[in-house]
Amino acid sequence: MLHMGWSVIYRAVQCPLIRAISFGQSLHQRGMTTLPPRPKPPSESDCCNSGCDLCVKDIHEQELKIWENECNNILLGQAPKSSLTPDTYTKCRLLDIKSVNHNTSVYTFDSLGYVEIKPGQHLILRELIEGISVTRQYTPIAVPNPQELTFKVLIKHYINGCITSHIKTKWQVGDEVEWRGPHGMFLHSPNKYMKYIMLAAGTGIAPMINVCKDIVRDDGDITTLRLLYACKTYEDILLSYDLKQVASHWNFTYKTFLSQEKEVEKKRSYGENLVSGKITKDDIDLELINPLSTRVLICGTREFNSAMIDHCNQLNIQTEHIFKF
Ligand SMILES: Cc1cc2nc3c(=O)[nH]c(=O)nc-3n(C[C@H](O)[C@H](O)[C@H](O)COP(=O)(O)OP(=O)(O)OC[C@H]3O[C@@H](n4cnc5c(N)ncnc54)[C@H](O)[C@@H]3O)c2cc1C
Structure with missing residues (x-):
């Protein structure tokens, strides 16, 4: 999110994240950009405290999102177009x-x-x-x-x-x-499915985390997301900070399966949903609410992918409801 107080001029050079980039084309290099003013938050006395359906605080949240989109569109319009394309290096x-x-x-x-x-x-x-x-x-x-x-x-x-x-x-x-x-052909249509069961192993978490972030960011999308994440040991769990952040949203939960960890009990006491072993057909079955309104996403090694597809076949999940990255 952009922070610029009441000023209409955003000085990117003041942002430490951007200043840290030594080679990348940053806002700093693009100079000063005129952006719309940040919406003023309501004062405590603006709220009548009678539980209105749409409180002034909710309206302010909406205004902030609109403002962020407006700023992003302006910045996008000014950003140079990357030369990255599908067909040339x-x-x-x-x-x-x-x-x-x-x-x-x-x-x-x-x-x-x-x-x-x-x-x-x-x-x-x-x-x-x-x-x-x-x-x-x-x-x-x-x-x-x-x-x-x-x-x-x-x-x-x-x-x-x-x-x-x-x-x-x-x-x-x-x-x-x-x-x-x-x-890549993956497409998500908000609310087309009630639930996504996401089966990932190791670096197979990479596409899943972006899909999750995209869905939880959209307030109008009520798809529930359940990730079953397979790793060898506790140290092999990747992007755990991102996973915890996404798990602060109501519609995302996850469970991590450790196939070679000797201290699962001890690690579990840190408050994480950890279990010993591999993802089985029964684990997927437990998550299936209705095979027609559930989509299964799979990403891992070749062996992991084929084991998960076998489980799905045994559970009569139709191929059209399975997506392998
Ligand atoms: C669509 C797609 C997206 C991918 N995204 C990522 C990603 O974000 N991050 C990432 O790290 N990888 C990703 N991969 C895998 C990646 O493309 C390479 O296959 C991987 O990095 C191994 O390449 P390599 O040349 O080092 O191994 P290779 O020389 O191809 O393989 C040598 C040996 O390494 C081992 N090995 C290789 N790949 C695997 C594997 N996946 N699981 C277990 N053992 C293996 C095997 O023992 C193999 O015999 C993705 C693959 C696909 C198809």
Whole structure:
């Protein structure tokens, strides 16, 4: 959210988040932008405290959302268009590398302007490794927006992985890396289904988190979201901060399945919904309210995906209600 008090001029240079970006095209570089004034909040005496259907405080919340959209539209109109496209590779500069656990890191890239990457869509990376051109897909966990013209990918490194071992040993901040996209056919229609059962393993959380954030942000969308997340150990749980944030919304809950964790009981005492073992057919069955108004989303390894599809078939969930990322 933008914070600018009563001033109509937003000085992006004052935003520490944006100042921290050394290479990305930021608002700072785009200069000063004239934005509409932030709506004035009601004073305590403006509220009659008689439980009106639409209280002055609710109206203020609505005004804030409208104002944010107006600001975003103005900033979007002024943002340069990114040269990232589905069919040609664009060199994007690597701005930051953050290790998140023993085998996974988040990489932040300059998106070179604004490009819409819809929830669940992915990008294709191309690397030249020992003279051979290698491509792999990655799903951004953060996409370009009017305030930040960058994207972030969460990448798990495999010891014998062709691209991921190269990434781990070779990539450095400042490098230029070739990407194209976005790609991907996932479409969400608000309120078409009553419930999404989301089955994710490891980095398969990447598309799920964006889909969840998009749905909970929309007050008019009452789709309930239930994530069953499979990881090996407690340390392998990814994006737990984001998961907890999304779980503060009424329509999202999640349960984490740890297949190789020896201290599940101890970890569970930290207040998380953790269970031992893998996701079974019965776990999915428990979540099914009505197979026709439930959609199942799946993202994980090849083995995980085929095990989950087998479970769904045994539960007579029709193929048209299953989406595999
Ligand atoms: C649409 C899509 C989106 C994706 N998004 C992401 C993402 O956001 N983040 C991410 O980290 N990956 C993602 N992947 C997987 C990614 O594209 C690569 O397959 C992965 O990074 C491994 O590439 P590699 O060249 O290092 O391994 P490879 O050389 O292809 O494989 C070498 C060995 O590594 C191991 N391995 C490789 N991939 C897996 C796996 N998925 N599970 C278990 N073992 C494996 C296997 O032992 C394999 O034999 C996505 C895949 C798809 C299809």
